[in-house]
Amino acid sequence: MATGLERALTAALRGEVRFGTAERAVYGHDASNYRHVPRGVVKPADLDDVRAAVALCREFGVPVVPRGSGTSIGGQAIGPGAVVLDFRRRLGRVLSVDPDARTARVEPGTVLDDLQRAARPYGLRFGPDPSTHSRCTLGGMIGNNACGSHSVAWGRTSDNVHALDVLLADGTEFTAGGPLDAAARAALRELPGREGALHRALQDLAGAHLAVLRQAMPALPRRGSGYPLDALLPERGYDLARALTGTLGSCAVLLGATVRLVPDPPxxxxxxxxxxxxxxxxxxxxxxxxxxxxxxxxxxxxxxxxxxxxxxxxxxxxxxxxxxxxxxxxxxxxxxxxxxxxxxxxxxxxxxxxxxxxxxxxxxxxxxxxxxxxxxxxxxVTRLPGGGEAWPGWEDSAVPVEHLGDYLRALRGLLARHRLRGVPYGHFGEGCVHLRLDFPLTDPARLPAFRAFLEEAADLCVSYGGSLSGEHGDGQARAELLPQMYPPEVLELFRRFKGVWDPDGLLNPGVLVDPRPLDADLRFPGRDLPVTLPLAEDGGSLLKAVHRCVGVAACVDTSSGVMCPSYMATGEERHSTRGRARLLAEMLRGELVTDGWRSEEVREALDLCLGCKGCASDCPVHVDMATYKAEFLHRHYRWRPRPASHLALGWLPLWLRGAALAPRLAGRLLRSGPGGAALKRLGGIDPRRSLPALPEQTFTAWFRRWRAAHPVQPGAQPVLLWPDSMAELLDPEPARAAVEVLEHLGFEVRLPSGPVCCGLTLLSTGQLGLARRVMRRSLRAVPAGLPVVGLEPSCTAALREELPRLLGREAGELPSRVRTFAEFLDDSGVALPRLETDAVTQVHCHQHAVLGTAADRSVERRMGVRNAVLDSGCCGLAGNFGMERGHWEVSVAAAERVLLPAVRAAAPDTVVLADGLSCRTQIAQLADGRRAVHLAELVRRALREAQ
The missing domain is CATH 3.30.70.2190 (Alpha-Beta Plaits)
Structure with a gap:
């Protein structure tokens, strides 16, 4: 039932108001160790939405937490019972770049890389560049006072902020700038209303405590702990923009910023x-x-x-x-x-x-x-060499650079005494060290050891004149330790500073003043449910597997790469790899998502997972959402009716074998309007999808005729070709081309003794028991010893990775014998025919994630093919995904991002290469009549032209 606040927000805002379980689950986490379930999430459409949302939250007495990309390590992008303002969706424009003044105007949700692209034509850039530059927002950087690797030369965010447009919790708006001379400071004191009162209070606060602010605030380039009150000093020009930078959204809501740019070395x-x-x-x-x-x-x-x-x-x-x-x-x-x-x-x-x-x-x-x-x-570094998990907590301490060596040696000694392991790295030029440690956070009985280490580490850092935080801000991770860095009078000044801005404590409470305990509200508790898939990398634990996600948000980088196609299409957090991992974690926790494997929130989020496996390779910690999805679907539909598409497309090899008994009759049925429409409706297939044409004969039938006409040459080296279900029954042309190429190059092609299938269509729909049976039957048809050449990337990847997962030792040495067509050609060292042609390549996402493409690129170079590999990610069809009803929009959006525009723009004589049947099908159906070919077909063409 909608609450009064939810109803009021929905009525007043143009943007999105989300108070449902799924949204609260995914926004209850950032990149820290903590979990705080919000009251709801608001995704404002414009600044008027921001104003209205803050006003209504004030009216209802509900805290507000501004959020950028949610990569905060201290826990400051989440808040218990708060309304989260997600600025990333629509308030992300670079409004202007002034090359003469070397400034830019940005909205709070502007992604750093977008600003860099806008500034680049003028030879300029924004100086700070954290490692999350492809997705972090300027609002988040200003909130955290982010730095990055170039702060030695260009400083922190606070050194590069010119002015901030801010909204206070009481609705007051003004622009904070600086530094100012004495006359300008005096003029601010005379302003009427709330703004003048705020300036008088802040100037008086600084004026009454000049000695404390001059002596008790460490003069460090990387001091990120506490409020930067020394920016209010007269000799600093009462630099209010600098004083607000690094306050973690606890004083004001950012509406916009003017930032300084620096020359970018050519x-x-x-x-x-x-x-x-x-x-x-x-x-x-x-x-x-x-x-x-x-x-x-x-x-x-x-x-x-x-x-x-x-x-x-x-x-x-x-x-x-x-x-x-x-x-x-x-x-x-x-x-x-x-x-x-x-x-x-x-x-x-x-x-x-x-x-x-x-x-x-x-x-x-x-x-x-x-x-x-x-x-x-x-x-x-969240996974340590030799095993073990490492977590933030003592993430970014900083000391004067001249003491860094001694501090690191002492820190190593402290780790040894506490029997902790970690990987130090960081910004040595400014004395800042990143360190994730194998804290016992999953064992409640050992949390006192976690606290003891942090208290000793804080004392150690302060003894070298350091700061507990060097760039990520304090948040819940470190705010409780501030008394070890600052004397009581400074802590009282922090409290008064917060009170001047936000007297009712509505803006991100508890991230610095009145902090929550550093060992409370941890995100790790949960129960482990039995699983069918081994999850060997995580000791068979789904709970451990989903906690691989540490929230660094590579999956919400929409600029390039494979991950995550559904997020790129929808922009919804719950459709990112990170969001799905958080939902699964909540399912295992059982407090917010209470119905376990039957959860509709998890099912809905996973429904738009394409199973592309991009996360398994591109996620820094290799969250494998395709595997988790298969396990969830297996459990979710156990002893329950499955969607029609699971039976139609999951069992597609079976239906195709039946159709192969009477291919002409089946083909007429598929091509007829009423018959095709009825099959789509019954099979859960989107009506806008075309049903495939069936070949006149199976690949095996063709091969028997081929062998009769082309006897085996004496001395030919035998190789087993894997006739996957699609090559056998749906699109045999790549397999025919492979036979012709391999035998021309001196090999003897053999086939398994019976029908084979990798079981992937069953696996991707969560029918794990059937998939295992199909795999076992296929194994019996494969002779030992021969190299096995796979043509379909998804099947080849399944033989290498999914077969041993499901069958364990039963898989034997088959996975080690499997090669892609390109790998086999490249490894064999045979002379390849030349073909001077241009090509563009769509890499199948399973090949990218599991198999790699180095051999393909080598073969193309040896042939003289001038090839451009598209940075397109998944084609959007992804096996059964793009065929299913309800997936059309996401499927097409994924294809239209890079793939389809590139194919349409290619010259008519440019070859479109796509080894994956899904990729070729998507291109054939959506790319205005262009046809893609398999690498085997391209090599066959080269051979024929050479002859």
């Missing part, structure tokens, strides 16, 4: 210095800072080990010099030559400092690859 070069460990690396930093690097970032061997444990080894690691800790030092120049010269001079200074090696990287692609290793650290 060229850059990177020096990577190798040191024995992080202590000597940190010791070397003070001597390097006078040389003017743009960045001085530290990364230890622990992070590299965590990266290797998480997945494939990046080639960029080969560029790291000898050492166990590396400093990344970037320099700029007007030309590549100038940047390279500056880098070589810096590298020589590194070597002369002793006990360090250095390499200079000038190639922009190599630099980006190295930076990606560093940027993914926040996600990678």
């Amino acid at each position: 060229a850059r070069a990177l020096v990577v210095a190798g040191h024995p460990d992080e202590g000597p690396a940190a010791d070397a930093v003070p001597a390097l800072l006078p040389l003017g690097p743009l960045t001085v970032e530290g990364m230890s061997a622990d992070l590299v080990a965590a990266l290797l444990a998480a997945g494939r080894r990046p080639a960029a690691l080969d560029r790291l010099p000898e050492g166990a800790c590396w400093l990344f030092l970037e320099v700029g120049g007007d030309t590549p030559a100038a940047a390279g010269e500056a880098a070589r001079a810096l590298a020589e200074a590194v070597r002369q400092a002793g006990r360090a090696t250095a390499v200079v990287v000038t190639d922009p692609a190599e630099q980006r690859a190295l930076w990606r290793i560093r940027e993914t650290g926040a996600g990678i």
